[in-house]
Amino acid sequence: MSSKPLVQKSLSATLVHGILICYSILALWPIFLVLINSFKSRKGIFNDPMALPSAETFSTIGFDKVLGRSNFDVYFFNSITVTVLTLGITLLIGAMAAWALAGYKYKLNTLLAFYLAIGIMVPIRLGTVSILKLVVAMGLMNTLTALVLVYIAMSLPLTIFILSEFMQQIPNDLKEAARCDGVSEYRIFFQIILPLTRPAIATVGVFTMVPVWNDLWFPLILTADDSVRTVTLGVQQFVGQYVTDWNSVLASLTLAIVPVFILYIIFSRQLIRGITAGAVK
Amino acid sequence: MADMKLEGVYKSYGDVEVLHGVDIDITDGEFVVFVGPSGCGKSTLLRMIAGLEDISGGDISISGERVNDKPPADRGIAMVFQSYALYPHMSVRKNMAFGLSIAKLGKAEIKTRVDAAAEKLQLTELLHRRPAQLSGGQRQRVAIGRAIVREPQVFLFDEPLSNLDAALRVNTRLEIAKLHQDLQNTVIYVTHDQVEAMTLADKIVVMNGGNVEQIGSPMDLYHRPANLFVAGFIGSPKMNFLPGTVVSVDGSSIAVQVAGSLSGTVTFDRPGNSCSSGDSITLGVRPEHLTAAGNELSGAVEVVERLGDVSYIYLNLADGERLVIAESGTTEVAPGEKIGCNLDPASLHLFDADGKVVN
Numbered sequence A: 001m002s003s004k005p006l007v008q009k010s011l012s013a014t015l016v017h018g019i020l021i022c023y024s025i026l027a028l029w030p031i032f033l034v035l036i037n038s039f040k041s042r043k044g045i046f047n048d049p050m051a052l053p054s055a056e057t058f059s060t061i062g063f064d065k066v067l068g069r070s071n072f073d074v075y076f077f078n079s080i081t082v083t084v085l086t087l088g089i090t091l092l093i094g095a096m097a098a099w100a101l102a103g104y105k106y107k108l109n110t111l112l113a114f115y116l117a118i119g120i121m122v123p124i125r126l127g128t129v130s131i132l133k134l135v136v137a138m139g140l141m142n143t144l145t146a147l148v149l150v151y152i153a154m155s156l157p158l159t160i161f162i163l164s165e166f167m168q169q170i171p172n173d174l175k176e177a178a179r180c181d182g183v184s185e186y187r188i189f190f191q192i193i194l195p196l197t198r199p200a201i202a203t204v205g206v207f208t209m210v211p212v213w214n215d216l217w218f219p220l221i222l223t224a225d226d227s228v229r230t231v232t233l234g235v236q237q238f239v240g241q242y243v244t245d246w247n248s249v250l251a252s253l254t255l256a257i258v259p260v261f262i263l264y265i266i267f268s269r270q271l272i273r274g275i276t277a278g279a280v281k
Numbered sequence B: 001m002a003d004m005k006l007e008g009v010y011k012s013y014g015d016v017e018v019l020h021g022v023d024i025d026i027t028d029g030e031f032v033v034f035v036g037p038s039g040c041g042k043s044t045l046l047r048m049i050a051g052l053e054d055i056s057g058g059d060i061s062i063s064g065e066r067v068n069d070k071p072p073a074d075r076g077i078a079m080v081f082q083s084y085a086l087y088p089h090m091s092v093r094k095n096m097a098f099g100l101s102i103a104k105l106g107k108a109e110i111k112t113r114v115d116a117a118a119e120k121l122q123l124t125e126l127l128h129r130r131p132a133q134l135s136g137g138q139r140q141r142v143a144i145g146r147a148i149v150r151e152p153q154v155f156l157f158d159e160p161l162s163n164l165d166a167a168l169r170v171n172t173r174l175e176i177a178k179l180h181q182d183l184q185n186t187v188i189y190v191t192h193d194q195v196e197a198m199t200l201a202d203k204i205v206v207m208n209g210g211n212v213e214q215i216g217s218p219m220d221l222y223h224r225p226a227n228l229f230v231a232g233f234i235g236s237p238k239m240n241f242l243p244g245t246v247v248s249v250d251g252s253s254i255a256v257q258v259a260g261s262l263s264g265t266v267t268f269d270r271p272g273n274s275c276s277s278g279d280s281i282t283l284g285v286r287p288e289h290l291t292a293a294g295n296e297l298s299g300a301v302e303v304v305e306r307l308g309d310v311s312y313i314y315l316n317l318a319d320g321e322r323l324v325i326a327e328s329g330t331t332e333v334a335p336g337e338k339i340g341c342n343l344d345p346a347s348l349h350l351f352d353a354d355g356k357v358v359n
Ligand SMILES: Nc1ncnc2c1ncn2[C@@H]1O[C@H](COP(=O)(O)OP(=O)(O)OP(=O)(O)O)[C@@H](O)[C@H]1O
Pocket: B013, B016, B018, B036, B037, B038, B039, B040, B041, B042, B043, B044, B045, B192
């Protein structure tokens, strides 16, 4: 028990909460603005961007345009496909590689870990030109496969790094007890190691998902065709050099939040469930 | 039959050799305890038997079959770890059943075995809980249960009690002894606690620095230690050691001059083939074989410990040697007092300069 007086304790608690609340408002403010303005008419947006939609300014014209007049459903589908595939493959391969590094001792262990970690330090965008050449050479231009491959390469290093840190915490005895039980190495990974690192995997999942979903760079270069555009690229058609269709931009951004939000909720559930299960003791 | 044979078993990590050729014979149903100071290689040897560690040299066979290259699951062993190593995300029932379901046993058979083991270990009420919701002693029992359900030929325990408190340790020790009487399996048990070793073992293997010092029954080791190390390691408080010199050897008896002794030489009725007069020699005597009466050795009492049933008197001898005397009951001796004691040749052990026993 701390000997601090109660008043002082509640004061510092208030302070901490105050700071956290301020930060949350700051972080959520732009999202809030996007949300309210997506439900306003163009006039409403420009007259008073901060105001909530009123009976006068309320309008769903942005959504109508986005859903009716563009291929937004296709973009949406593309984005989800790319994100989910990237996420799934990255987490599976990343977790396996992490376990290979953390759970087994062999000669090239350290060297391999170092090689994989280099990817964290070198931004993948530096290699854009070579990636473009490679994709063209493989005939993958304007395919989602190209995006998925690039994003997996982009996400793997950090995934492996973080997960192998976590997996090193798992006591050796657990693996050996399983071996005595006759559990195969694959089963040890899938039925013991994976469940125990679920919180870490959920965290890494969120970190992987957001940049992939938001990326504009690689779609712009690799998937310019209308049929393979992602949401972030699709939105750009409303942003003109001279006129920007703010209604549509804001509406599509609002729609784009939904899937990430759902994925985030799924992952954070996992995160909390993992922590409360009193996992590794 | 679960006989086990270890022949010239070596282990090195890189350039460092940690086991220097170990030979042990274990017969079916025997309770064998590996005991020795920390770092002497007990766990390493056990893990090699389990198949968790490569064997650098020599052979290990179970039931006459060489198992060097067999994976742990095919050796008919089950291991209980010091850290329990329960699967944290599985219930107690699942923990025990996991290995069986891997071995593709029928559901009904698994249930029967788990229920029987739970009954035996008083875990029936806890079967639905997770390991995190159990006390240390309960976790230990689950770990034992997980070993029992596999119905192994050989149980391996690595310091299973060292994470328990003193009272629980005594209880669990008794349970393990009972379990062994019930199941009649071969057990190999690693500990550095000599009380556990003495109470549980049919056969004790005393190890030191990667070598086996002596193998024998508890009473063998206590009464007939083969060398200084075993003599000092078995028994509590430790055996007293006094330096001495051989005065004469005549084929049937040895006369020894004990340093600090007032009454000249002590004569032993044993041939003492390996020594000649003038050799330096070490006398060993257990505290319980000394009484605070006589005058062969004398000194000042430093400390007295009274435990009720027994008292330990710590004596500073004239020439700086120290001696512990165990007196049954409560002694009247007080610190500072000058007392003496006699040496009884029948209960004395003699060790030559290399630490080997002299008979
Ligand atoms: N992986 C390893 N690499 C190098 N040396 C090791 C390794 N594992 C153990 N050793 C060494 O082997 C020796 C024996 O270790 P071991 O764990 O068998 O000791 P122990 O008798 O079980 O001790 P304790 O009673 O402390 O558990 C020690 O000197 C240790 O430093």
